[in-house]
Amino acid sequence: MKSKRIWFVLSFVLLLTLLMSACQPAATPTQAPQPTQPPAEPQPTQPPAEPQPTQPPAEPEEFIFGMLLVGPYNDRGWSQAHYDAGLYVEEKVPGAKLIYIDKVNPADRPGTTPEQLAEDLLSKGAKLIIFNSDDMKDGAINFARAHPDVPVIHASGDTSWKEGVNYIEFPKFGNTMGRMEYGKMIAGCAAALTTKTGQIGYLGPLINDETRRLTASAYLGAKYCYEKYAGKNPADLKFKVTWIGFWFNIPGFTADPTQVADDFLNSGYDVVISGIDTTEALVQASKARAAGKEVWAIPYDYEGACAEAPEVCLGVPYFNWGPAYLRAVEQVKAGTFQSYFEWLGPDWTDINNHDTSAVGFVFGDALSADAKANVEKFIAELAGGLNLFVGPLNYQDGTPFLAEGEVATDLQVWYLPQLLEGMEGQSVPSE
Amino acid sequence: MMKTSSRWSGIGFQTLAVLLALAFTTVVMLISGADPIQVYQNIISGALGSPTKIADILVAWTPLLLATAGLLLTFTAGLWNIGIEGQITLGAIFTTWALRLLQPTDLPPTLIMTIGFVAGALGGMIWAALVGLLKIYGNVNEIFGGLGLNFVATALTIWLIFGPWKRPGVGSMSGTEPFPLELWLPTLSGFRLSPLALAMGIIAIAIVYILLRGTYFGLRLKAVGRNGRAAFLMGIPTTRYMLMAFLLCGLMAGLAGATQVLAVYHRLIPSISSGYGFLGMMVAMLVNYQALWAAPVALFFAALNIGSIQLPIVLKLDSSLSGVLQGSLVLFVLLMDGVRRRLTRNQ
Structure with a gap:
């Protein structure tokens, strides 16, 4: 009898909860959505309303564009750089509106495919779909097959590169990528001018053409500066890459980047360059610094990445996708969007110009003044036409890549089949 | 057997459970600062808003149905086949294996895909048989055996993707090389739905x-599940029945894995089972192991999964909210069942 009463009371209380929660939303319908908005929601859709104060400002026509982000929109890395570019477009194009789905990868969204998620964006009115990751290559192609009339951009892909090895003809399929090779060379230079042990670790994501050429670029930059500005023998420089298997940590599926970074820092590698989408290298370097180790790190992808641990950050090579997406959105609006492949270099007059430069490099607080001066010289050399993909260069296994004085073509750089001689770590040769 | 009054009270408790689950999910939404009405609206429009979405629900329904169907057999035999995730994965691995072997041959694609399905079924059965044998002869509880084999299955997938089956020049967990279009299970034109897989x-x-409802096999399986010792004393070969339940479940799980490869992803990816095994367990528990209700409830769960994709786009909410609803439904239904039993016993 007694327990019956207890259950009765319990059920009653639960019922009450139900009623209360059922009533609440109706009472405050306007308030609830507010905190869910991302903090940086842009408002400048209306230009400063001066010209004709008598007329109400004309509503700009709404233009929705969609983005699929491989990681969280606020990952302080690859995905956030894309997200911010979306906000940049919203700011520049009146009426433009970004919608996105983040964490688009099989581990975070089991049972879905990128093309399916892209259709969700389409059904919400998107007129342009941006696939932001190498990992979505098949998804982007499948989507374009099913919707040839919908403008698509696959960032970092090569599907629309006529000379490339994966060319597929689509009417409205854009590929855009920054020449991050320069950013990585600068990063490598900063690392080489800072390391005291002469050992640089590279926290690598997965292995493919893109990551091989970027890792190789960091090595070339490091080697060059180690010799030219530090006056040391480049043969003494140790450069090792450890790959985790994906663009970021997926517990159970990838190697743990925290662990990999720690392994570097605990075994004499005093600078860790990150090649992954997230900031583990920086975070672990910061912890090691707090424990008394003299170590540094160089994050990747996102302009603001150093902010997480400025005391160990030498700087960050980053992507500035905004101008490329702005152009695409304007073309779609004008009805002139057609397939293209672009591989955009920095604006050498100011690599950090948000309106013109596709890649940039921000110096970090931890870079010494001496080193900084030399890195600046190095940047000036690059701006002046210095090319590090020039022979003699050998592949990692000792076979020749470029003969004396031979300059690598874009195709040779893009599809770099192996790491280079002098680099330690897995290559997974493609040939 | 059941008196009308107790049946009514049963329905009453079930309804209460559903309401409580909704209330709980609503509270979760309110805590995360979302407007529940908007959330439910978006889930519904996201699931039923267009023919493509409805087709996508059926795409998700297919492996879920297969997994649930298999699990109903093991549950009936009193077995917690938590290893179903691994069985789906092994099915996918075997299908991929068969396709990779036969792809360069001149065999017609239809035959290759058929062999792919058979291989998938076989893979699932092998993995399930391992759980069964470990239980029967090794005295390893099927929950632990299954859990362990799930991990092994994942590790095997990762090893294959990074090792022997890696894409040329690529070392990434994103998956193996996609199969050519002719090895994709045919779909309704304009949709991702394969009628064959659905069938x-x-x-x-x-x-x-039918097995559980109208056959001797089903009856005996139930007897094994209710009281294994009594069944054994009555002359039912209990171990054989348990093993049969595992094998049949593994077969269906393997087919689910084969569908994931042939009709959805067209390659092997690390999380190829997509959690349909665990979701199937929830469905089976929710319907109290009644096959009749499994299909509609699985459809509802699939619809929740597809509908919730809209949440991050419009409301910046995580899609896993649908999982909260699914999980709380199961919890509250089980809880209310317990409450009802307690009350009726006390009376």
Whole structure:
């Protein structure tokens, strides 16, 4: 009898909860959505309303564009750089509106495919779909097959590169990528001018053409500066890459980047360059610094990445996708969007110009003044036409890549089949 | 056997459970600062808003049905086949294996895909048989055996993707090289839905319904599940029945894995099972192991999964909210069942 009463009371209380929660939303319908908005929601859709104060400002026509982000929109890395570019477009194009789905990868969204998620964006009115990751290559192609009339951009892909090895003809399929090779060379230079042990670790994501050429670029930059500005023998420089298997940590599926970074820092590698989408290298370097180790790190992808641990950050090579997406959105609006492949270099007059430069490099607080001066010289050399993909260069296994004085073509750089001689770590040769 | 009054109270408690689950999910939404009405609206429009979405629900329904159908057999035999995730994965691995072997041959694609399905079924059965044998002869509880084999299956997938089956020049967990278009299971034009796969799911649940409802086998399986010792004393070979339940479940799980490869992803990816095994367990528990209700509830769960994709786009909410609803439904239904039992016993 007694327990019956207890259950009765319990059920009653639960019922009450139900009623209360059922009533609440109706009472405050306007308030609830507010905190869910991302903090940086842009408002400048209306230009400063001066010209004709008598007329109400004309509503700009709404233009929705969609983005699929491989990681969280606020990952302080690859995905956030894309997200911010979306906000940049919203700011520049009146009426433009970004919608996105983040964490688009099989581990975070089991049972879905990128093309399916892209259709969700389409059904919400998107007129342009941006696939932001190498990992979505098949998804982007499948989507374009099913919707040839919908403008698509696959960032970092090569599907629309006529000379490339994966060319597929689509009417409205854009590929855009920054020449991050320069950013990585600068990063490598900063690392080489800072390391005291002469050992640089590279926290690598997965292995493919893109990551091989970027890792190789960091090595070339490091080697060059180690010799030219530090006056040391480049043969003494140790450069090792450890790959985790994906663009970021997926517990159970990838190697743990925290662990990999720690392994570097605990075994004499005093600078860790990150090649992954997230900031583990920086975070672990910061912890090691707090424990008394003299170590540094160089994050990747996102302009603001150093902010997480400025005391160990030498700087960050980053992507500035905004101008490329702005152009695409304007073309779609004008009805002139057609397939293209672009591989955009920095604006050498100011690599950090948000309106013109596709890649940039921000110096970090931890870079010494001496080193900084030399890195600046190095940047000036690059701006002046210095090319590090020039022979003699050998592949990692000792076979020749470029003969004396031979300059690598874009195709040779893009599809770099192996790491280079002098680099330690897995290559997974493609040939 | 059941008196009308207790049946009514049963329905009453079930309804209460559903309401409580909704209330709980609503509270979760309110805590995360979302407007529940908007959330429910978006889930519904996201699931039923267009023919493509409805087709996508059926795409998700197919492996879920297969998994649930298999699980109904093991549950009936009193077995917690938590290893189903691994069985789906092994099915996918075997299918991929068969396709990779036969792809360069001149065999017609239809035959290759058929062999792919058979291989998938075989893979699932092997993995399930391991759980069964470990239980029967090794005295390893099927929950632990299954859990362990799930991990092994994942590790095997990762090893294959990074090792022997890696894409040329690539070392990434994103998956193996996609199969050519002719090895994709044909779909309804304009949709991702493969009618063949769907039919397979429906046939599977129908077979399980008939097996459990109208056959001697089903009756004996129930006896084994209710009271294994009594069944044994009555002359039912309990171990053989348990093993049969595992094998049949593994077969269906393997087919689910094969569908994931042939009709959805067209390659092997690390999380190829997509959690349909665990979701199937929730469905089976929710319907109190009744095959009749499994199909609609699985459909509802699939619809929740597809509908919730809209949440991050419009409301910046995580899609896993649908999982909260699914989980809390199961919890509250089980809880209310317990409450009802307690009350009726006390009376």
